[in-house]
Amino acid sequence: METRTYECQYCRKDYVPKRRGVQKFCSNSCRVRSHQLKNKKPKGTEVTTGNNTKTDKTKIEEMSIAGVANSLGGNLAAQGLISLFTKEENKPATKGDLLKLAASLKRYHQVKNLPPNHLGQIPNFDLYKGEIVYFGLSLSFKN
Ligand SMILES: [Zn+2]
Structure with missing residues (x-):
């Protein structure tokens, strides 16, 4: 009969297995915990996914900021259009x-x-300079 001990794959403790070849853990609790760990691994990935989701959220936030900017730009453009169609007098x-x-x-x-x-x-009044400038010939001086 084999008396060699197994090493628990969870707590690394040497133990005498009850079912040789099948048993990987010293106790049920270690087996369960190990499974929980294994199950947590994808959960861990989920956490990462959560982080990714966070990143996505940030992206979405950035996108919505861009969207707000876009809609602001749209509003400004619309205002520009409105002012284009607004009567000059108003x-x-x-x-x-x-x-x-x-x-x-x-x-x-x-x-x-x-x-x-x-x-x-x-004499001509230069509206830009606010000065009198002389040029051209007066009709009255034309012979
Ligand atoms: Zn154990």
């Missing part, structure tokens, strides 16, 4: 609007209450 004037207005206005305006210069050039 919009508060911006510097750009004033520049556009200025651009739509003639830069030079003939000044009629000033005489032409010695070259016969007619």
Whole structure:
């Protein structure tokens, strides 16, 4: 009869097995615990999966931030579109609007209450510079 002891695969304790060749653990509790460990292994993976899920969550959060940014951009774009279709009169004037207005206005305006210069050039009010500039020939001086 064999008296060699087995080593418990859970607690590493030498034990005399009751069923040789089959038994791997010194006791039922070690067998159960070992199985629990084995079963925990996939659970451990699950924990990792949980971490992955966490990462996924973070990704989702990032995505939703991006989504919010996107929708914000969308809103801004929509606002831009709205302002495009808003009547000019209803919009508060911006510097750009004033520049556009200025651009739509003639830069030079003939000044009629000033005489032409010695070259016969007619005075014009430069709207941009706010100065009187002389150029062109006055019709009245044309012979
Ligand atoms: Zn054991």
